[in-house]
Amino acid sequence: MATTVTKLEKLVGKRVRRREDPRLITGTAMYVEDVKLPDLHHAAIFRSPHGAANIRSIDVSKALALPGVVAVYTGKDILGVGSVVCAADLPGLRKPVHHILAQDRVYFVGHAVAVVIAKDRYIAADGADLIEVDWAPTQAVTDPEKALAAGAPAVHPEWPDNTAFVFDQKGGDYAAAAASAEVVLRQRIISQRLVPNAMETRGVVADWKAADRSLTVWTSTQIPHLARSILAGQLGLDENRVRVIAPEVGGGFGSKLNVYPEEALMGFVSMKLNKPVKWIESRRENFQTTIHGRGHVDYLEIAANRDGTILGLKLKLIQDLGAYHQLLTPAIPTLSVLMMPGLYKFRNIEAQVIGVFTNAVPTDAYRGAGRPEATHGIERMVDILAAELKMDPAELRYKNFAGKDDFPFLTATGLTYDSGDYAATLDVALEKIDYKGLRKEQAKARAEGRYMGIGISTYGELCAFGPSPATPAGGWESATVKVEPSGKVTVMTGCSPHGQGQETSFAQIAADELGVPIDDILVLHGDTAIVQYGIGTFGSRNTAVGGAALHYALQDIRDKAKKFGAKMLDADAETVILEDGHCTDPKTGNSVTFQQIAAAAYRGNIIPTGSEPGLVATRFWEPSNFAYPYGAHIIVSEVDPETGQITIKRYMAVDDIGNIINPLLVDGQLHGGVAQGLGQALWEHGVYDDNGQLVTGEFMDYTMPRARMMPWVESAHTITPSPVNPLGAKGVGEAGTIGSTPAMVNSVVDALSPLGVRHIDMPMTSEKIWKLIHGSKA
Amino acid sequence: MKVAGTAQLPFPPERAYDLMQDPAALQKAIPGCNSLERTGDDEYKLSLKMVLASLSGQFEGKVLLTDHNRPYSFKMLVEGSGKIGFVKGEGVLSLMLLDGGTEVAYEGEAQIGGSIASVGQRLIDTTSKLLVKRFFKKLAKIGSGETDAAEDEA
Amino acid sequence: MRTINVSVNGKPYSHEVEPRMLLTHYLREVIGLTGTHMGCETSLCGACTIEMDGKAVKSCTIFAVQADGASILTVEGLAAADGKLHPIQEAYWNEHALQCGFCTPGMIMITKQILERNPNPSEHEIREGLDGNLCRCTGYQHIVNAVKAAAKATV
Amino acid sequence: MIANSFEYSAPGSLKEALALVADGAKPLAGGMSLIPMMKLRLANPEHLVDIGRLAELNYIREENGSIHIGASVTHYDIETSPLLMGKCPLLAETASYIGDIQVRNRGTLGGSVAHADPSADYPAALQALEAQIVLTSAEETRTISAEEFFVDTFTTALEEGEIVTEIIVPIDAGLTGTSYQKFLQPASGFAIVGVAARVRQAEGKFSMVRVGVTGLSGNSYRATRVEAALDGKDANDENIRAAAALVASGQDSSSDLHASAEYRAHLAVAYAARALRSALSRSA
Known part of the structure; x- marks a missing residue:
């Protein structure tokens, strides 16, 4: 059985092009909207045009009379369906009941009021247009600070103070630190509402089979298993008879880390009619009803000594929750509190979060979820402090970084940072961009009357969610590795990637561990009937948690394969070597291939003692801690004083995300994150008027970053592996979003600092900048 | 949204004031108004079809005239809703004798909601100005006795 | 209802359609080519970009009846009959120019037009050319790289 | 989002089209403005006449010292027309600023002009060019200046039954420089302000x-x-x-989410200077 072993190229760490791409570039991938079933019906949803109104009556008769309309359901019909689930909890949290269709009152523009079912999507739309509601509009409130003011309209009449919760956290003794500090600076900082805008809107197809009591739901989600559990609960079905399929999912960014009213609503309709039914969200509906992100007003106070030593940070965070809690709404701002110290070693913090109801669509996890706001807060305050102390912002950061020998580093908020060398990463960034040279160039530009700015952000983030006690629905992930008799390998991951590329990176990991060609590996996900229970994709967790679960499942496969190999080679299972797809007895040099082992494991006529046939392993793995990627982003910008327009001259990103499985995917995640972060800094804003209307409710008014608006992003990495998981990976899904925003604002504030500008709220529109320049000259 | 501006009418404030309280005149002057029916003291039911370029929509609503201070000022409240959205406006109109005619200064708040609010941000200001302009232009014609003036170009 | 005759990816089709049926829906639902996506209703995202009589257009802003007599190319028609990918598809794949893939068919179709009109575009020209197409995943950098790579491959 | 039902006609000749328009049908050219409005059900025409494909309206030709452009010529054809680039570059340059490639491939000059969007690009150029607009109904054809044509927001001099059939722009003698400068609204690409300048100089002075x-x-x-x-x-x-x-003097500056009246007026001044400077540099 001696064979020549060809060394297979190790794939982890290589720029392997994606295995999911062929279907995507040929237009053959299947998204929810592409699902076709026999006798498929179509749903259109009639929604509230008002921010707040009582419903006097609903007349559906004209809609029902329209030929082709099959049914219309309103709030009274769905009372048997469970309400929308919020999995987060906080002491004293007020949870309004969020029915899947409005009852006698609507709470935000877009609130679902009725659903029309027709045989044709065009007729369904016509039907929805024929629904007549007698509205009694009431005063809406959309600004969270106005909502807290005395006499504000009550979003939920039962809670006139509009306060959903107040959450306090302290670490150290901020008051004492501030009292002893030589400098105390305060700043109000806004992290405005953002609209996630995945390019694929949401969509649901539900197919009830009464005879089997089974419901199959295709939904564009990041969390198919959680969606299944929740849906089964809402609809009173057996969980094992509900199948949720997340087919190709066209982007999520947190907005699909949720279970929305429409999923249960389509299930309900399909069960009522005993027909499959499809609902595809329009872009307008996406703007109005899919969660928004951010929505903070932060009052920050930093205490420091004149030598630049930061002593503490105080935060009052007013979170615009919207009208309801979606899955994680109230938990998001608590993440901002956890990350408020950033990368710095000060020991004293004091934070209060006030969760405020407003007549707006709920906020929830949007790329970064709480951490971008925290990073923006601390990174802005550090720059404000640097300006006050007339210190170089880089120098101030070096002075306060947790040191490389301090890890694991316990922060003022009680987190334990896993690993890092913050100064080394900033060193690389400063050197690559020639920071000293830039400062000279800036001095020259200023002498010429030009506004050039250099903005630094040294961000840190908490990701790879996470230990279960820290997450509302379990912080583990699962993986199954199934080796077929032919030796082909199927990996099933509980993560539900939707663009992140785990069909490739997980195949790289499996190929290396098992020594099989990558083409022999198939990675499956997103179907609860195929994949064992999993948690899903969010919080930059796929590689560090899902990949780790896969790693351990692969170890189980290896162990069992070695047992079979040893038996086949008549060797000792403890000493055989499994490498490059061969199990070799080092004593004899004899080997069997992995494929031969797989065949033997299924044929079953030689079973190692204590083993059993088959070659399948499943692992559920939970990290002991989050992972903490970090980095230094530097932006060079210039402002046109005549128009206020900002031009990004250079963008340098140096990130430390631990070990890298596929640099190509990492670059892609980083660039995308940066685009969303710059989007927030410069253009994006979900604006509600005082009347509750979402006035940036289409791409006409909500500025999405376009190719011509984006700078070229230069990037590099330092690598400090995470000790928390066996891959040493941290996470990159959100890093770019978190690092970019404060770098951009710091850059523009730096550009305008000769005018005495200390802070600019986002988005930094041309007009806002022009007014700053104009006002300072006037 | 704030709505404010001035308009000139070629007749004295008394005449201007009375015209603006006269349902028949208002019906003719309000762009696209099909009917304006008195439903109570100072209260009128309004039906209009707004047509502007390709945009069109039927609105039903009411007009309320209050705080009468002839011929100096009054308050007007207009509410209308239709499939494409709804509008609610409230404002004070002040009349002043100017060169034998009247200068009407209006100042108020308008709320716009529904479909038109979520796509038409860039157009709301210009179109509302246009509609106000049309209204006073027509009113000027009516007040000057040019009642046969061409129907509103809408 | 109106009868339209179109050629899609080289194949003739004839159907009766409602005048209000969008060309995107016609391609996706009547012909069954679901590679063309719809991402907005205001003609600003470009996911629905196809080629009609040699010109890149947004199929969500065209009624199917307006395409009567036209020759249409969709993303499904790019690869050769034997499955060999078009150089632009190859470039998108090699450069990791896509993540969720939803905008990709439109991006690929506009890339084709950009390169037909300017076989060797600068980075600036590429970014300008992509102006009618939104991508929320990639930050565009790898798309720019893919257009450059495709330009090299097709020159 | 789905439009309301409507009747659709695709006449083979301008004459047939005009007869339908006379009966109240709405002309559909490229549809770049109209169709999104219809999908959102803000526009609900009952009958559309497709004039976008009339070969009779698809031409760019030089005639008696002017350039005549048929209404259904696309922005792309204008942007790339050698005749226009050579003899009326302002219009070609302006077209290149409209929307994106796909929109320019499909949208038409006549459609845009007839729509009279207050933020559209062409009107600036047509005003600066003192362009003539040809309006045709089943009964008659008349030609008016751009200044007369653009009456107000979305309001033109088009009478019922009339459509825009042709735009006539002048051919400028040598030493004329033109430029279109646009500050765009970042979300939609429409002009917050757009200024078209056309200058001729003689002996160092503006003539x-x-x-x-x-x-x-x-x-x-x-x-x-x-x-x-x-x-x-x-x-x-x-x-x-x-x-x-x-x-901006004498103008009632618009205000919206994207630019206040004050900022718009300021930008108009800045962009007027930019356009004039650029036009002047091209006039030598």
């Missing part, structure tokens, strides 16, 4: 200045005060700056 503005207010207009301020003056930056400062 002809035309300035068209779009976006600033509810209607495009010719900034005649700017023109007058420069007429006969030395062609220099100082004079341009002083004249550009007059560009």
Whole structure:
């Protein structure tokens, strides 16, 4: 059985092009909207045009009379369906009941009021247009600070103070630190509402089979298993008879880390009619009803000594929750509190979060979820402090970084940072961009009357969610590795990637561990009937948690394969070597291939003692801690004083995300994150008027970053592996979003600092900048 | 949204004031108004079809005239809703004798909601100005006795 | 209802359609080519970009009846009959120019037009050319790289 | 989002089209403005007449010292027309600023002009060019100036039953320079302000200045005060700056989410100066 072993190229760490791409570039991938079933019906949803109104009556008769309309359901019909689930909890949290269709009152523009079912999507739309509601509009409130003011309209009449919760956290003794500090600076900082805008809107197809009591739901989600559990609960079905399929999912960014009213609503309709039914969200509906992100007003106070030593940070965070809690709404701002110290070693913090109801669509996890706001807060305050102390912002950061020998580093908020060398990463960034040279160039530009700015952000983030006690629905992930008799390998991951590329990176990991060609590996996900229970994709967790679960499942496969190999080679299972797809007895040099082992494991006529046939392993793995990627982003910008327009001259990103499985995917995640972060800094804003209307409710008014608006992003990495998981990976899904925003604002504030500008709220529109320049000259 | 501006009418404030309280005149002057029916003291039911370029929509609503201070000022409240959205406006109109005619200064708040609010941000200001302009232009014609003036170009 | 005759990816089709049926829906639902996506209703995202009589257009802003007599190319028609990918598809794949893939068919179709009109575009020209197409995943950098790579491959 | 039902006609000739328009049908050209409005059900025409494909309206030709452009010529064809690029580059340049490739491939000059969007790009150029617009109904054809044509926000001189059939732009003699400068609304790409400048100089002095503005207010207009301020003056930056400062005077500057009235007016001044400077540099 001696064979020549060809060394297979190790794939982890290589720029392997994606295995999911062929279907995507040929237009053959299947998204929810592409699902076709026999006798498929179509749903259109009639929604509230008002921010707040009582419903006097609903007349559906004209809609029902329209030929082709099959049914219309309103709030009274769905009372048997469970309400929308919020999995987060906080002491004293007020949870309004969020029915899947409005009852006698609507709470935000877009609130679902009725659903029309027709045989044709065009007729369904016509039907929805024929629904007549007698509205009694009431005063809406959309600004969270106005909502807290005395006499504000009550979003939920039962809670006139509009306060959903107040959450306090302290670490150290901020008051004492501030009292002893030589400098105390305060700043109000806004992290405005953002609209996630995945390019694929949401969509649901539900197919009830009464005879089997089974419901199959295709939904564009990041969390198919959680969606299944929740849906089964809402609809009173057996969980094992509900199948949720997340087919190709066209982007999520947190907005699909949720279970929305429409999923249960389509299930309900399909069960009522005993027909499959499809609902595809329009872009307008996406703007109005899919969660928004951010929505903070932060009052920050930093205490420091004149030598630049930061002593503490105080935060009052007013979170615009919207009208309801979606899955994680109230938990998001608590993440901002956890990350408020950033990368710095000060020991004293004091934070209060006030969760405020407003007549707006709920906020929830949007790329970064709480951490971008925290990073923006601390990174802005550090720059404000640097300006006050007339210190170089880089120098101030070096002075306060947790040191490389301090890890694991316990922060003022009680987190334990896993690993890092913050100064080394900033060193690389400063050197690559020639920071000293830039400062000279800036001095020259200023002498010429030009506004050039250099903005630094040294961000840190908490990701790879996470230990279960820290997450509302379990912080583990699962993986199954199934080796077929032919030796082909199927990996099933509980993560539900939707663009992140785990069909490739997980195949790289499996190929290396098992020594099989990558083409022999198939990675499956997103179907609860195929994949064992999993948690899903969010919080930059796929590689560090899902990949780790896969790693351990692969170890189980290896162990069992070695047992079979040893038996086949008549060797000792403890000493055989499994490498490059061969199990070799080092004593004899004899080997069997992995494929031969797989065949033997299924044929079953030689079973190692204590083993059993088959070659399948499943692992559920939970990290002991989050992972903490970090980095230094530097932006060079210039402002046109005549128009206020900002031009990004250079963008340098140096990130430390631990070990890298596929640099190509990492670059892609980083660039995308940066685009969303710059989007927030410069253009994006979900604006509600005082009347509750979402006035940036289409791409006409909500500025999405376009190719011509984006700078070229230069990037590099330092690598400090995470000790928390066996891959040493941290996470990159959100890093770019978190690092970019404060770098951009710091850059523009730096550009305008000769005018005495200390802070600019986002988005930094041309007009806002022009007014700053104009006002300072006037 | 704030709505404010001035308009000139070629007749004295008394005449201007009375015209603006006269349902028949208002019906003719309000762009696209099909009917304006008195439903109570100072209260009128309004039906209009707004047509502007390709945009069109039927609105039903009411007009309320209050705080009468002839011929100096009054308050007007207009509410209308239709499939494409709804509008609610409230404002004070002040009349002043100017060169034998009247200068009407209006100042108020308008709320716009529904479909038109979520796509038409860039157009709301210009179109509302246009509609106000049309209204006073027509009113000027009516007040000057040019009642046969061409129907509103809408 | 109106009868339209179109050629899609080289194949003739004839159907009766409602005048209000969008060309995107016609391609996706009547012909069954679901590679063309719809991402907005205001003609600003470009996911629905196809080629009609040699010109890149947004199929969500065209009624199917307006395409009567036209020759249409969709993303499904790019690869050769034997499955060999078009150089632009190859470039998108090699450069990791896509993540969720939803905008990709439109991006690929506009890339084709950009390169037909300017076989060797600068980075600036590429970014300008992509102006009618939104991508929320990639930050565009790898798309720019893919257009450059495709330009090299097709020159 | 799905439009309401409507009737659709695709006549083979302009004559047939005009007969349908006379009966109240709405002309559909490229549909770039109309179709999104229909999908959102803000526009609900009962009958559309597709004039976008009439070969009779698809031409760019030189005639009697002017260039005549059929209404159904696309922005792309205008942007790339050798005739226009050579003899009326302002219109070609302006077209290149509209929307994106796909929109320029499909949208038409006539459709855009007839729509009279207060933020559209063409009106600035057409005002500066003192273009003529040909309006045709089943009964008659008349030609009016751009200034007369653009009446107000979305309001034109088109009478019922009329459509825009042709736009006539002048061929400028040598030493005329033109430029279109646009500050765009980042979300939609529409002009917050767009200024088209057309200048001729003789012996270092401005001998002809035309300035068209779009976006600033509810209607495009010719900034005649700017023109007058420069007429006969030395062609220099100082004079341009002083004249550009007059560009917004007398205009009721629009205000929206994207730019306040004050900022718009400021941008108009800045962009008028940029357009004039650029046009001047091209006039030598």
